[in-house]
Each structure stands twice: as C-alpha cells, then as structure tokens.
Amino acid sequence: MHKKIQNSRILITGGAGFIGSYLVEELLKSSPAKIIILDNLVRGSFENMNSFIGNSTVEFIEGDIRDAALLERCIADADYVFHMAALRINACAANPKEGFEVMLRATFELAELCVKYKVKKLIYSSSASVYGLAQHFPTPETDNPYDNQTFYGGAKLWGEQLFRSYKFMYGLDYVALRYFNVYGPRMDTDGKYTEVMIRWLDCIRDGNSPLIYGDGSTSMDFVYVRDVAKANVAALVSEVTDQAFNVGNCEETSLKQLLEALLKVNKSALIPAYREENTVNPVSRRLADNRKAKELLHFEPTFTLEEGLSELSQWYFEKKTSALPI
Numbered sequence: 139m140h141k142k143i144q145n146s147r148i149l150i151t152g153g154a155g156f157i158g159s160y161l162v163e164e165l166l167k168s169s170p171a172k173i174i175i176l177d178n179l180v181r182g183s184f185e186n187m188n189s190f191i192g193n194s195t196v197e198f199i200e201g202d203i204r205d206a207a208l209l210e211r212c213i214a215d216a217d218y219v220f221h222m223a224a225l226r227i228n229a230c231a232a233n234p235k236e237g238f239e240v241m242l243r244a245t246f247e248l249a250e251l252c253v254k255y256k257v258k259k260l261i262y263s264s265s266a267s268v269y270g271l272a273q274h275f276p277t278p279e280t281d282n283p284y285d286n287q288t289f290y291g292g293a294k295l296w297g298e299q300l301f302r303s304y305k306f307m308y309g310l311d312y313v314a315l316r317y318f319n320v321y322g323p324r325m326d327t328d329g330k331y332t333e334v335m336i337r338w339l340d341c342i343r344d345g346n347s348p349l350i351y352g353d354g355s356t357s358m359d360f361v362y363v364r365d366v367a368k369a370n371v372a373a374l375v376s377e378v379t380d381q382a383f384n385v386g387n388c389e390e391t392s393l394k395q396l397l398e399a400l401l402k403v404n405k406s407a408l409i410p411a412y413r414e415e416n417t418v419n420p421v422s423r424r425l426a427d428n429r430k431a432k433e434l435l436h437f438e439p440t441f442t443l444e445e446g447l448s449e450l451s452q453w454y455f456e457k458k459t460s461a462l463p464i
C-alpha cells in the first residue's frame with residue numbers, strides 16, 4: 139500500500155493497452171480514489187481490462203488524446219498522470235503524420251494541461267528506442283541518442299525533452315521510463331521486436347520448425363510486463379523528478395537463446411531452421427544498465443525469462459484454444 143496513491147486521482151492515457159492494463163492492476167492494490175483510463179482502443183481492448191472493468195474505482199473513457207477538450211476534462215482533477223498512449227513503432231513508420239499528431243502534438247497539449255491543472259507528477263512511457271544502436275552495453279541512461287533512426291524513437295526523445303523543459307519553465311514534476319523489450323500475456327502479437335515470440339509459440343503449438351532469420355545473434359533485453367508496471371509505481375511514489383530511467387531486465391538474450399528458453403518451458407524438442415536474413419535490423423543489440431533505477435527508484439525486476447515465458451505461453455495457448463469455433 140503506497141500512501142501517495144491512496145485516495146488519489148490518477149489518469150492513465152493508453153490504460154487499456156498491454157502495459158497500461160497491468161499498471162491499473164498494480165495501482166488498485168494501493169486503493170486510489172479514482173483511476174481514469176483514456177484510450178481510443180486502437181490497440182487496447184476490453185479483454186485487457188477484464189480484471190478491473192467492473193471496479194467502481196476505474197472509469198474507462200473511450201476517446202482520443204488528440205481530442206483536446208476531452209483530454210482537459212480527464213486531466214482537470216487528476217493528481218497524477220501516466221502518459222502511455224502512443225502509436226507503435228511500425229505504425230509511426232507507416233504514417234508519420236499520425237505519429238506526429240499522437241506522439242508530439244497531443245503530448246504537448248498534455249504537458250500544457252498538466253501545468254494548468256497543477257498535476258503533482260507525470261510518468262512518461264519512453265523507450266530504449268531513443269538510443270538506436272547504443273554506444274555501450276550495458277547501456278546507461280547517459281548514452282547519446284544520435285544513433286536512433288526511427289520516427290518513434292525521435293518522438294519519445296522529444297517527449298522526454300518536452301517534459302524536461304516544462305520542469306525547468308513551470309516546475310512540472312515528471313519521470314521518464316525507457317522500457318526495453320516488454321513481453322508477457324496481453325502483448326501485441328505483431329510488434330516489431332517481440333513478435334518473434336508469438337510466431338514461435340504458433341510453431342510449438344502446430345509442431346512446425348521455428349524459423350530463425352540470420353544467425354540468431356541479434357539480442358534484446360526482455361523485461362516482464364508486471365515488472366514494468368511496478369517500475370511505473372516506483373517512479374510515482376519516489377521523490378525523484380526530472381530524470382529518465384532504463385527499465386530492462388539487465389540480461390542480454392540472443393534470439394537463439396530466446397528460442398531455446400521458449401522450447402524448454404514448453405517441453406518442446408523442435409529443431410529450429412535457419413533462413414537467410416531478409417531484413418536489416420539496425421538495432422542488433424539491447425542490454426539495459428538498470429543501476430540508476432535500482433539506486434534512485436529502488437526498482438529491480440523480479441521475473442526471470444523462464445518464469446515470464448511460462449506465463450506468456452500459458453496465456454497464449456489458452457487464448458488460442460478459447461478462440462476456436464465450437
């Protein structure tokens with residue numbers, strides 16, 4: 139139970155999404171007075187909100203953060219704001235204009251309104267994409283962002299800088315969290331980095347050889363979604379402000395190792411098949427240095443990859459079974 143959350147009013151933009159829905163569950167443990175979720179359901183769903191949609195503390199508003207009047211109504215009596223609504227990296231690349239409207243313009247309006255209504259603290263979902271291919275591994279927050287090549291990474295970095303300037307100009311307290319590769323039940327089944335898990339789970343279910351494109355050495359830092367929700371709570375309850383933090387598991391896992399772990403937790407003896415790499419991934423490595431979050435937010439991830447993959451597999455196979463026609 140966190141005193142700061144108890145009886146407080148909290149807005150979560152994008153709260154019907156993958157990470158947002160776990161954050162709601164985590165916050166409810168500390169008895170807030172109200173949680174308002176503003177989400178247009180472009181990616182989020184009622185299914186994600188199943189465990190709390192009937193809870194009278196939670197108010198779900200189906201709407202768009204680009205609707206300035208609606209955003210103002212949501213922020214007007216919020217003590218705290220978690221800003222999670224965003225387009226996915228692929229969606230930004232497919233439609234940068236929409237990316238601009240959602241990731242930049244609406245985020246700007248949100249910052250203005252947080253100042254206007256004296257929001258006590260804002261927690262911003264940033265991303266390891268701000269680094270592009272980082273300079274150092276493990277990557278500290280001080281690595282520079284000049285190697286990012288994506289609109290999405292650029293937009294996230296701009297968001298961080300926007301809040302930084304609003305802290306400087308208007309005293310708006312904020313923390314930015316740079317998530318690495320988040321995975322777990324309710325995850326996107328066609329995300330840019332993590333979708334490979336879902337493809338392989340399909341292979342395990344159907345008994346087909348899982349495919350690895352290239353030599354399988356591309357690595358990621360997989361952090362379990364419940365840990366990411368806890369990092370958000372830690373960022374809110376701490377006195378820390380005007381800082382960005384990595385949120386990863388601090389373990390570098392190659393695609394080859396990921397597949398081995400997935401086969402192991404599912405007791406599968408399938409043999410992977412290798413294919414020539416057909417796309418160039420400019421980000422061939424990811425590994426977070428979490429020391430800053432540990433020291434200042436007292437946050438440390440708790441889920442091992444195997445534990446997380448077990449929960450993911452169970453969810454995915456149950457979901458697929460329940461979706462079969464009767």
Ligand SMILES: NC(=O)c1ccc[n+]([C@@H]2O[C@H](COP(=O)([O-])OP(=O)(O)OC[C@H]3O[C@@H](n4cnc5c(N)ncnc54)[C@H](O)[C@@H]3O)[C@@H](O)[C@H]2O)c1
Nearest residue numbers: 152155156157177178180181182202203223224263265320
């Ligand atoms: N999943 C990851 O690996 C990862 C990694 C780094 C950063 N992030 C960031 O974390 C946050 C949450 O990500 P997620 O994985 O839960 O993604 P998600 O797509 O499941 O959640 C985002 C939510 O925002 C909503 N949304 C999008 N545009 C909106 C709009 N215009 N108005 C209102 N709602 C809108 C979507 O419907 C969705 O429910 C995002 O900001 C994302 O960029 C995620």
